[in-house]
Amino acid sequence: MPEAIEYLLYALLIGAGATAVMDLWAAARAWLFDSPSLDYALVGRWLVWLTRGRFRHNPIAASLPVPGERLIGWVAHYLIGIVFAAVLLAIWGPDWARHPTLGPALIVGIGSVAAPFLIMQPGMGAGIAASRTPQPAAARLRSLVTHGVFGLGLYAAGWITSLLEL
Template identity: 65%
Template structure:
């Protein structure tokens, strides 16, 4: 299997694992699932030159924001999978291991902390939210789950390809 297809599959798979965690987290702990429509709204407003909002939920709705947000969510997961493969190379593709996947997964928490949350009005590392430490912990857990998803998806694709 070529590296591009492998990257797409593990990125989609890992993002799916992260989304499944969001649903499970809601069922077990009552923590709402992420609203990717707000991500879509934020991204759509960028096309008009607005990159930062005081509160993205208070900004004007954008047609198709949910679809835009979900597509961006999965493209981001694929991009993070590409980083994993770029750093660890074809050796990781041939024999996925957990440590590189977890390192990349945990490192990806920098994206919401430093880009998304400030841009959407939540401050750096959710500093402007009602409970910043809880938000930070949930982000860290979710991105760690994404790392587990990178590994699990890599192993699944490897298993499928060896059949």
């Protein structure tokens, strides 16, 4: 198999798998702790408004809904997970996918929290690192844990993918 195709296939499988692990964690957290998950319709709304030239909302929930926002948000959520898996493979190489280790997965997973802290939350009206939310410290901790779980998901998906021997 050509290396570029192998790289893309690994990124797709590992990124989608890790994102699914993160979603399972969010569902478990919601059930166990009565903690609401991110509404991906709002992510889709923000992304559509972004294409129309509007980055910042105050808050995004007050902005006009757009057709297909839920689907757009969920697709973007999985595509972003795939991009972070591609970053992992770009840094540590496709050999990581053949012999995954926990350290690189956690570095990328936890490091990925920079995206919501510095881009999405400010753009959606929550401020840098959730500074404009009612409980910023709790929101930050939830984000860090969730992205740590994404890192564990990268490792788990990498391990499962390595069994496929692509």
